[in-house]
Amino acid sequence: MKPYFGFYIFAAVLTARFVRVAGVPNATAPGDIIIGGLFPIHESVNVTLENDGSDKRICNRFSRARLVQSLILVEAVEEVNKRQELGNLTLGYHIVDSCSDVTTALINSRSFMSRNSTWTDGAEQPSPHALAVIGGYHSEISIAVTRLLNLEYIPQISYGSTSGLLSDKNRFPSFLRTVxxxxxxxxxxxxxxxxxxxxxxxxVTTDGDYGRYAVERLQHHAKGKNICFAFIHIFPDVLNDNTLMEEITDTAKSIVKNKDVQVIVSFAKPYHMMYLFDRLLKDPEGRGRVWVASDNWSESAFVLKNWTLNDVGTVFGTTLKSGNTTRLKQYLRNLDANPDSHKNNSFLYNFLKRRQQQHVKRLKSNHKATKELERMIYPYAVFSIELAVRAIAQAVADLCVNRDCKTRQRLQPLELREALKRTTFQMDGKKYSFDENLDLNSGYDVTLWNQSSPTDVNVHYIVAHYSIENQTLTFTSEKTFQDVISVTGDVTSRCSNSCSPGFRRHSAPGQPVCCYTCRACPDNHYSNTSDSSECHRCNTTTQYSLPGSNECHLKKIVYLKWGNVYQITLLAFTALGALLTIVVGIIFLARWKTPVVRSSVGSICILLLFSLLSTFVSVILLGGKPNKLQCRTRQVLFGLSFTLSVSCILVKSFKIILAFEFDPGVQRVLKKLYQPYIIIAACMSGQVLICALWLTLKAPATKWDDEQNKHERLLYCHEKSFPAFGAMLSYIGVLAVICFGVAFKGRNLPQSYNDAKFITFGMLIYLICWIIFGPVYANVRGQYLPAVEMVVILISAYGILFCQFFTKCYIILFKQEANTESAFRQDVRNYSLGSIPDLENSTSSLRPEEIQNPAFSMETPMSNLQSIQPLTEQRPSVSSDVSSCSLSPVSNPQLMRMQNNHINKRPLRRYLSLQN
Structure with a gap:
């Protein structure tokens, strides 16, 4: 961008006498309010040096489309006058040619500033010739001209200058635009x-304010959209620049070389694009691209020259808001084709004159010329220029509603400029006004060029609209969308292949972000869109993903499920144990009065069976999906039920302590303290206290474990307080150790009464299992951890069930001859007096008269035994009889030994005499 815009004004004023435009054409019409018009009716200018040292500027490359744009101004002014919208005021116009050149535009704009100004030393009339100017089209021309016009506060309304620089009202206070x-x-x-x-x-762009600003904004917005530019070529703005063709050649070579670049955005001017296409399309490798045209050339079909659209490829155009062309078309159709009818408009006069001469030679009608102009209508120009005329007319109407603007109180440019900032004007039933930057944000249309005939290209086919307010691009219909897809569906313009979902882009240092390699997303990350710049992290608490995943998967919730083969096996053993427990209870109740049941302390056995049944039930709670209630119940139920089991066994073991106590005083005290149910309640109260404190202070609860397996999420019961859990198990262990120690001492009781051996073995099984359980439970993790505890509980329960009841059930069911009172008497007799062979050997050496003491009868101890209840509630008479024996130890040594042996059997009698 060239910053010294003031230089243009200075140069125009300084060289006014040394520069002259050959045959300066214009178009004028009288009126009370003169509107100036600045249009690029010619696309370039040739400068030659005259003999007097002045520059002679000749405009060339006549543009029919720009001529039509000047006629839009003429038609709009005439329409206002015809409708008498300003009352007795009329609008006039004064149109000059900018020739698409800044210097020429400045020179020709002098005519807008003072009436009949000659820029000589003579006096100048103070009143400006034009109160407002519509134009120019190119931004660099408007930037220079508005500075010149601002010297006399003349407002300038552009219909095509879109450079963002012109929005700065501090630098360009008199500039407005309808685009x-x-x-x-x-x-x-x-x-x-x-x-x-x-x-x-x-x-590609041109070296002007418009082109450079557009490229700068394009680069700015592209960064946020990950769009990169393979090349940016800037053409000289002036067409007669000596380096223009060289730059166009380099650009064509660059396009051919970059085969991956299939889309090119162009802010260049129409003739620049015409030269570029003419050079590029000669090489087959340069054809078939997609071109995105700015409003500079988006409706200039002549850029194709002798080429067709099939050679060029696809052209998208961004055009300014389109207007209704119906009235203008009718105006052109009614236009007099006789050049002499338009001598006030030298542009139209010259055009019709040339066409007339051509038609005379070809013997054709001159009416073809107006048809030709009709084809050059740009809908955006119709909208923008008519809107500018409507704004000026409304501002004039607002100012002159209460004043005589025709004769005495004539308008001044400054008044009109300020009125334009405030005015609200209408066109086609819609209201418009300028914003704070004096811009009119009407939006853009997107067009798609199509070959309407072998020789004609339709450049006005609108496929989408861009809303400035919403900043969204929307297609006009489904058909237009399909038309766009049909021509662009296979076009790819990328530096690198697209990264599929599950991958992310990785750009090497120093490379554009569009040039990258695709890298798979790591574990627990995903990308669900193509060309993702990053991989998103999964919620690792509940989700996971494998490398290269395009989504996160929910972790499988694992726990010891009912359908698991291990769970089914353990439940089968649990059900079997519970069934056996019930069966044993039924057998005991059915044989309640038999010696086996009575000697086993029947009521305590029923309580023991109930506790075992509860223990088996607690095993069930260890499986299935954990929940809060289950987690709090399962360990407590096991602790209390197994404590009850061990307490019942402990009561039976205490009878052995009393059986081995020889001191009569201690014996009497222990017999008073032996209260079975109180002992059981005391043992249970300790465990109840431990469990109550556990549940109150730090109760077990469900917990998730996400660390064991990245694909699974373990749901388990967390004990929370392992000291409380350990205290519960240790309490049972202490009771079990006491049972084991006490029962071990009583292992030599009579076979019919001896539970001590089985208690010892059952408690040994329990202690071994739970000693092993501790370290295993502390180190094992996963869904099978509850199964470990289930196995240990089942072994412990089965150990007690087998050791305490199965031998007795076997006797009850299959050895009924051993479940009689006589069998129990014989068992006790054998234990009390020793085996039969020993007794015979002891008595054979005695003389008959020495053994006639009737008190030493072998039947005496059991003479009153009628049932198991007397056995256990009455003290046998053996001790009393033996104690009353009058044999002398000297005269009867053998008898004395028998007496001593009999005395050693007192613990059995004490065992039998204890209450149940």
């Missing part, structure tokens, strides 16, 4: 590229 600034157009172009995923594109 949005280029930043919005660039956003629309970015939207087009993004919708088609074209991220590797080329850019």
């Amino acid at each position: 949005p600034e280029d930043d919005h157009q660039v956003r629309a172009i970015i939207d087009i590229l993004k919708k088609h995923q074209w991220t590797w594109v080329g850019v």
